[in-house]
Amino acid sequence: MTWRRDWSRVRAIVWKDLVTERRSKAGFSSVTALGVTILVLFGFALGPDAQVLRDAAAGALWLAALFAGVLAFSRSYQVELESGALEQLLQYPGSRWTIYVGKLLSNLIFVGLMLVIVIVTAIILFQVRIPATWPSLVAILVLGVVGVVVLGTFYAGMASRIRAREVLLPLLLFPMLVPVLLAAMSASKALLTGDLMHEASAWTRLLIAYDMIFLVATLLAFEHVIEA
Amino acid sequence: MTYASASIPAVAAGRADRWPWFGVFAFAFLILSQAIAIITSPADRDMGDLQKIMYVHVPAAWTTFIAFFVVLVFSLRYLWKRREKDDLLAASAAEVGATFNGLTLILGMIWGRPAWGVWWTWDARLTSTLVLFLIFVGYLSLRAFVDDAERRAEWSAVVGALGAINVPIVYMSVRWWRTLHQVQSTPSSMDPAYVLGLRLNAFAFLFILIYFIRQRYHAACLQRSTEHAEEMTALGGQQS
Numbered sequence: 348m349t350w351r352r353d354w355s356r357v358r359a360i361v362w363k364d365l366v367t368e369r370r371s372k373a374g375f376s377s378v379t380a381l382g383v384t385i386l387v388l389f390g391f392a393l394g395p396d397a398q399v400l401r402d403a404a405a406g407a408l409w410l411a412a413l414f415a416g417v418l419a420f421s422r423s424y425q426v427e428l429e430s431g432a433l434e435q436l437l438q439y440p441g442s443r444w445t446i447y448v449g450k451l452l453s454n455l456i457f458v459g460l461m462l463v464i465v466i467v468t469a470i471i472l473f474q475v476r477i478p479a480t481w482p483s484l485v486a487i488l489v490l491g492v493v494g495v496v497v498l499g500t501f502y503a504g505m506a507s508r509i510r511a512r513e514v515l516l517p518l519l520l521f522p523m524l525v526p527v528l529l530a531a532m533s534a535s536k537a538l539l540t541g542d543l544m545h546e547a548s549a550w551t552r553l554l555i556a557y558d559m560i561f562l563v564a565t566l567l568a569f570e571h572v573i574e575a
Numbered sequence: 576m577t578y579a580s581a582s583i584p585a586v587a588a589g590r591a592d593r594w595p596w597f598g599v600f601a602f603a604f605l606i607l608s609q610a611i612a613i614i615t616s617p618a619d620r621d622m623g624d625l626q627k628i629m630y631v632h633v634p635a636a637w638t639t640f641i642a643f644f645v646v647l648v649f650s651l652r653y654l655w656k657r658r659e660k661d662d663l664l665a666a667s668a669a670e671v672g673a674t675f676n677g678l679t680l681i682l683g684m685i686w687g688r689p690a691w692g693v694w695w696t697w698d699a700r701l702t703s704t705l706v707l708f709l710i711f712v713g714y715l716s717l718r719a720f721v722d723d724a725e726r727r728a729e730w731s732a733v734v735g736a737l738g739a740i741n742v743p744i745v746y747m748s749v750r751w752w753r754t755l756h757q758v759q760s761t762p763s764s765m766d767p768a769y770v771l772g773l774r775l776n777a778f779a780f781l782f783i784l785i786y787f788i789r790q791r792y793h794a795a796c797l798q799r800s801t802e803h804a805e806e807m808t809a810l811g812g813q814q815s
Contacts, residue, residue, distance in 0.1 A: 505730050509720050518716055519734065522709035523741055526748035533752060549751065557744060564740060568733045571654060 353445050360436075360449025361456070367426060368457060374422055375457065382415035382465040390472055397474050404473035405535035409491070409528055411465055416458050416495055417517050420503035423454055428507065437573065447569040451500045458496055462488070475539065483547060484538050490554040491531030497558065498523055501565040504572050530554045594789060601782035608779040612772025625689055630772055632682040634780035635675050636704070642672025642784060643711065647739035650732040662728035663799065665735055667791035669714055671784060676708045699750035706745050710738040724799070 368374055389407035393399050427433040436446060466488075469475065478484070499520060506516035534550035612630045619626035649665035652658075683701065684694045695701065714734050721727040 502734075505717070505734075509717075511720050515713075515716060515720060518709075519713040522706050522713060523738065525706050526741070526744045529748045529752045546751075553744075553748060553751070560740065560744070561737070564737060568654075568737070571729050571733050574729075 353442060356439075356441050356445040357449045357452065360446060361453045364423065364450070364453035365456065368453075374419075375461065378415050378419050378422070378457075379461045379464050381418065382411045382461055383468050385411040385414055386465065386469055386472055400473040401475060401539070402536070404469055404475050405532045405539060407473065408466060408469045408535075409532050411469070412458070412462055412492070413495065413521070413524065413528070415461060415465070416499055417520065419457055419461070420454060420496075420499040420520075421507045421512060421516055423450055423457070423500070424503050424507035443570045443573055444566050446573065447500070447504070447566065450504075451496060454496045454500050455492065458492060462492060478538055478541065480538050483551075484535060487531055487534045487538070487547070487551060487554065490551065490558060491527055493558050494527035494531075494554060494561065495524060497561050497565055501561075501569065501572070504569070526553065526557050530557070594786070594793070597782075598786045598790070601779070601786045604782055605776070605779035608772070608775035612769075612776055616769050616772050622690060625686065626769070628682060628686045629769070630776045632679060632686060633773060634777045635679040635682060637777055638780045638784045639672055639675045639679055639704075639707075641781070642668045642675060642788070643707070643739055643742065645788070646672060646711075646714075646735045650735035650739070653728060653732040654736070659724070659728060659799065660796075662732060663795040664788070664792050665732065666718060667788050667795055669711055669735060670791055671787045673708065673711045673715060674787075675780075675784065676704065676711065680704060680708060697753065699746065699753045702753075703742075703746040703749045706749070707742055710741065710745075714738055724802070 386407060389403070389411070390400065393403050393407075424433070427436065437443075470477065502520045502523075503516055506512045506519060509515060530550040530553045534547045534554070537547045537550070609630060613627055616626070618624055645668035646665050649661045649668065653661040653665060680701075683704075687696065688694050714731060717734055718727055718731050721730060
């Protein structure tokens with residue numbers, strides 16, 4: 348029953364991260380506030396024209412999620428490093444991947460909750476009309492967030508432990524996330540405008556493939572990253 | 576975790592003196608290939624002599640992809656065997672590949688300005704080449720910022736392998752993104768008069784790529800063995 352023990356390790360890490368986050372609160376609210384601020388700035392950059400705002404809503408939302416997400420990912424390792432908790436975490440017996448999966452899940456919850464607030468703000472600020480196909484929109488959001496969080500959690504494991512981490516994490520992460528961003532932005536935009544060309548399903552398949560490939564690849568590679 | 580760094584000074588010192596000749600050969604071959612290509616190919620009907628830039632632009636693009644394939648192979652090999660040589664070779668290939676990648680982009684822009692009237696267009700190939708460049712700039716920055724050699728090797732092998740895996744996905748996604756919006760112009764099939772020059776130059780660039788990677792690798796090995804020697808001296812041990 349090793350998987351059961353592994354699973355309880357994963358749960359313990361998720362629980363630890365969420366409790367730390369809930370007790371400090373400052374982390375979540377400041378990251379979310381940053382996401383909302385970026386949306387407001389996009390609104391200024393694009394001007395008050397309602398149609399322009401509506402067309403750019405998907406792109407603005409994803410970029411806001413990305414910039415705010417980067418901070419969340421590096422925070423999730425930084426709290427470990429500040430008091431030397433990571434070394435202790437590594438000394439516990441058991442597979443290393445459980446640490447990664449635990450971090451991944453807690454980041455998913457963290458970024459997911461943040462996105463709920465940011466999305467509601469985006470719908471209001473950018474005057475988005477919610478289409479009848481909104482369940483597919485939610486599915487694309489989930490797939491996109493999984494892609495972002497998988498690579499974000501993974502790269503933050505490295506970047507948070509070096510000098511110049513503020514620059515290095517986005518520099519490593521953003522070019523890698525180009526397929527996720529293109530797929531999520533194009534699919535959401537297509538759905539918001541009625542998906543006349545039926546392109547959303549192709550993008551969804553790309554997102555699923557991307558998520559699977561990098562989930563497996565990062566799971567295999569995490570041991571190299573965390574022990575070095 | 577074993578880390579075979581002792582094998583570094585064994586950089587085929589005996590054969591090293593043959594490499595300058597290979598360099599001379601590579602550059603001579605390039606000059607010759609360029610001359611042949613320019614002499615044998617007629618001026619293009621639409622582009623005139625502007626077409627000649629193909630003989631440097633296209634080989635540069637091909638060698639970029641070869642270099643990044645080398646990064647993938649030696650990154651994976653490092654993760655498998657943990658030999659410092661593989662790490663240094665992957666890093667050398669990444670550096671040279673990024674240089675050729677930058678060259679590809681700049682040469683493409685020089686061609687694009689008169690041919691298309693713009694320096695840049697969000698075409699699938701252009702955009703994915705740029706993203707590739709950014710991925711490997713990230714790789715090289717990571718190497719620059721990590722001081723511990725073992726950690727640097729481990730991390731950059733992972734980043735290099737993930738980056739290389741991502742290349743086809745990036746290309747596919749950018750192509751979809753473009754084609755779903757506007758029809759991409761297809762390059763007209765090439766006249767046989769241009770093929771010989773392009774092939775010769777492809778080989779010339781390949782030789783130069785090999786020479787550059789090898790020289791960079793040699794320099795990296797020397798640098799590492801100096802660092803090892805310094806460490807030994809600092810520890811008060813005998814220099815081996």
